[in-house]
Amino acid sequence: MLSRTSSRCVRVGRLSILRTVATEAAAAASEPPAPTLAQTPRPRKAPKPHLSTSIILTRAPILTRTPTPFEQAYYSYQARIRRALHNPFPYDFYFKQGTLIETRFNLEERKRERLAFGPAFLPKEAVSEEKRAADTAAVEQLAQQEGEGEVLMPRIHPSDTAGDVKSLDRRGKRNLYLLLQTSESGKDAWRFPQGDVEKDLFLHQAAHKDLLAECGDEMDTWIVGKAPIGIYKPPQPEASPEMAERIVFFFKAHIMAGQVKPQGNHISDFAWLTKQEIETRVDKHYWDSIKDILSDY
Amino acid sequence: MSMQVAPTLSRHSLTRFQRAPKIVRKLRRNPKTGLPTPHVKIVAREFAPCRLEDHYHTTLKDDLMYMTYKHQIGEAPEPRKIRLQFDPENPYTKFRHNPPVGGSQFHKKPSAPSTPDNTIRLEKIQLHTMVKEAVANKSQLLPAIMQMKALTGESFQGGGQHAVEGIQIVKAKKSIGGWIRPNIPVGVKVDLKGQAMYDFLGTLVEFVLPRLRDFNGIVLPPATLSTKTPSSVSGVVSFGLPPHALVFFPQIEVNVDSYPKLVGMHIHFVTNATGIGAQDRARALVSGFQVPFVRR
Numbered sequence: 001m002l003s004r005t006s007s008r009c010v011r012v013g014r015l016s017i018l019r020t021v022a023t024e025a026a027a028a029a030s031e032p033p034a035p036t037l038a039q040t041p042r043p044r045k046a047p048k049p050h051l052s053t054s055i056i057l058t059r060a061p062i063l064t065r066t067p068t069p070f071e072q073a074y075y076s077y078q079a080r081i082r083r084a085l086h087n088p089f090p091y092d093f094y095f096k097q098g099t100l101i102e103t104r105f106n107l108e109e110r111k112r113e114r115l116a117f118g119p120a121f122l123p124k125e126a127v128s129e130e131k132r133a134a135d136t137a138a139v140e141q142l143a144q145q146e147g148e149g150e151v152l153m154p155r156i157h158p159s160d161t162a163g164d165v166k167s168l169d170r171r172g173k174r175n176l177y178l179l180l181q182t183s184e185s186g187k188d189a190w191r192f193p194q195g196d197v198e199k200d201l202f203l204h205q206a207a208h209k210d211l212l213a214e215c216g217d218e219m220d221t222w223i224v225g226k227a228p229i230g231i232y233k234p235p236q237p238e239a240s241p242e243m244a245e246r247i248v249f250f251f252k253a254h255i256m257a258g259q260v261k262p263q264g265n266h267i268s269d270f271a272w273l274t275k276q277e278i279e280t281r282v283d284k285h286y287w288d289s290i291k292d293i294l295s296d297y
Numbered sequence: 298m299s300m301q302v303a304p305t306l307s308r309h310s311l312t313r314f315q316r317a318p319k320i321v322r323k324l325r326r327n328p329k330t331g332l333p334t335p336h337v338k339i340v341a342r343e344f345a346p347c348r349l350e351d352h353y354h355t356t357l358k359d360d361l362m363y364m365t366y367k368h369q370i371g372e373a374p375e376p377r378k379i380r381l382q383f384d385p386e387n388p389y390t391k392f393r394h395n396p397p398v399g400g401s402q403f404h405k406k407p408s409a410p411s412t413p414d415n416t417i418r419l420e421k422i423q424l425h426t427m428v429k430e431a432v433a434n435k436s437q438l439l440p441a442i443m444q445m446k447a448l449t450g451e452s453f454q455g456g457g458q459h460a461v462e463g464i465q466i467v468k469a470k471k472s473i474g475g476w477i478r479p480n481i482p483v484g485v486k487v488d489l490k491g492q493a494m495y496d497f498l499g500t501l502v503e504f505v506l507p508r509l510r511d512f513n514g515i516v517l518p519p520a521t522l523s524t525k526t527p528s529s530v531s532g533v534v535s536f537g538l539p540p541h542a543l544v545f546f547p548q549i550e551v552n553v554d555s556y557p558k559l560v561g562m563h564i565h566f567v568t569n570a571t572g573i574g575a576q577d578r579a580r581a582l583v584s585g586f587q588v589p590f591v592r593r
Contacts, residue, residue, distance in 0.1 A: 016478070050442055060356040061351075061355050061356070061357065064346060064348050064351060065346065066353050069311055072311045073312065075344055075346070076311065076312035076314075078341060078343060078344040079344040080314065081456075082341040082344050085457070093443075093552065093555055106493075107460055115313075118314075120316075180593065224363050225360075225366075227363065229363050232528060240480075252359070252363060254360075295355065295359065296356070297355045
């Protein structure tokens with residue numbers, strides 16, 4: 001999107017130049033030439049900006065969000081209303097009478113009703129104690145045969161408790177972003193993977209190439225779209241019109257599989273971090289330009 | 298803080314409720330059914346967190362905004378008015394609605410500029426089926442109605458939501474000699490929105506599509522197709538499932554034998570995209586929910 005903007009500006013500039021030339025030509029035809037106009041030196045053009053691309057490599061959430069206590073209470077209240085208002089369930093349509101599956105459904109349904117409306121809500125069942133015990137035993141056996149009761153995996157990964165920031169399994173409910181620790185010209189800094197744009201390369205192609213150059217090719221990634229999603233202009237040590245402006249274009253990418261393998265001596269470390277953790281590691285100036293790109297979830 | 302909260306939480310559970318308050322006022326009786334009617338309107342809303350909706354908000358929405366973003370500097374120029382209108386100065390037409398000849402030509406208009414509000418989203422999923430035998434005998438619609446009911450669980454104004462239309466009977470509009478007459482029931486349709494929509498989408502993507510042998514994905518039209526056809530500017534992605542595919546829905550799988558005959562159905566994913574290229578954006582959204590597409 002931004003590249004298109006710049007091209008449009010360029011086109012407008014050229015048009016205006018053509019137009020001035022045309023009027024000058026018209027003026028030259030009608031009037032004698034003014035010698036002073038030719039002698040004034042043209043103002044020096046600012047040097048071309050130095051372009052880089054940077055890739056915000058994201059690991060999307062792999063776990064659902066835990067509802068807040070308010071949401072939990074709201075959901076269970078709504079579930080209770082829903083249970084109270086639902087249409088009658090067509091037992092005959094779904095179960096043959098007297099089957100084990102029907103018995104299981106009835107037992108589970110009574111349990112759910114008790115949970116929703118309290119123990120006093122349901123009338124007593126008109127079955128003998130032996131029958132009830134036999135039913136329960138049969139249903140338990142069925143559950144064992146079907147392999148129910150498997151323990152779910154915990155929602156907190158060992159890498160969370162160990163504080164391992166290199167694992168892709170950490171903080172499953174959040175968006176994680178790849179940050180590299182680099183030492184360039186004697187300065188240590190955390191930043192996203194970054195590289196320069198070579199000549200005759202589109203920005204999104206350059207982004208892909210730069211990602212491979214810094215993070216290795218041992219991962220499957222996908223760059224979202226062809227347009228950059230943000231821009232960063234690093235502070236220049238001394239502002240002079242002679243110096244080329246530096247511009248970094250951000251691209252979003254997703255990691256599907258694999259892991260980062262830093263390439264080159266200038267990268268000392270990498271980390272998969274949430275938005276809040278990134279704020280503590282990067283410069284203030286850098287943070288101001290990336291904070292609105294990163295997700296709060 | 299947590300020290301103070303903990304005992305309160307243990308005393309009042311968040312998910313269990315105490316005994317309902319005793320009803321002191323006399324409840325009105327519904328004149329038709331004779332059942333007591335509460336004094337307030339009770340509406341059943343979302344009762345569980347919705348995984349696919351979360352996925353849309355945390356991952357898909359950002360990506361789709363970046364992929365479909367169209368950069369526009371300043372305000373778009375007013376389109377040239379080349380189509381004829383009645384003379385607006387004429388006293389007869391001065392204060393009348395004066396559309397251009399040939400309609401609004403919405404299929405030739407570019408889509409609206411990208412804003413955070415019009416990022417593409419799924420509005421509804423429509424399931425639709427036509428039963429040919431119902432033309433001769435309308436009771437043939439009953440299996441289709443039961444099948445839709447089992448698939449979606451929707452009922453008319455279900456849960457007190459007045460906008461929920463449940464399972465609707467589709468009636469013929471035209472008269473075709475020797476076949477159908479206007480106003481005879483020929484089909485069934487359901488509109489799914491919100492949580493029900495995402496639940497259905499999840500079932501479709503995880504249980505049904507992977508188990509279909511002859512389904513590689515929704516077939517994309519050839520690249521030579523005009524981008525200005527009504528279907529490609531309305532932001533809807535449609536495909537159909539044959540009768541044998543319905544067996545794979547868990548809601549039907551449990552008692553397939555109870556249905557005398559399963560009927561296939563059309564599935565329409567309706568999005569909020571309009572204008573040129575709307576269908577492509579809709580495909581990008583739907584493929585984000587892992588519905589595959591293939592090229593012929």
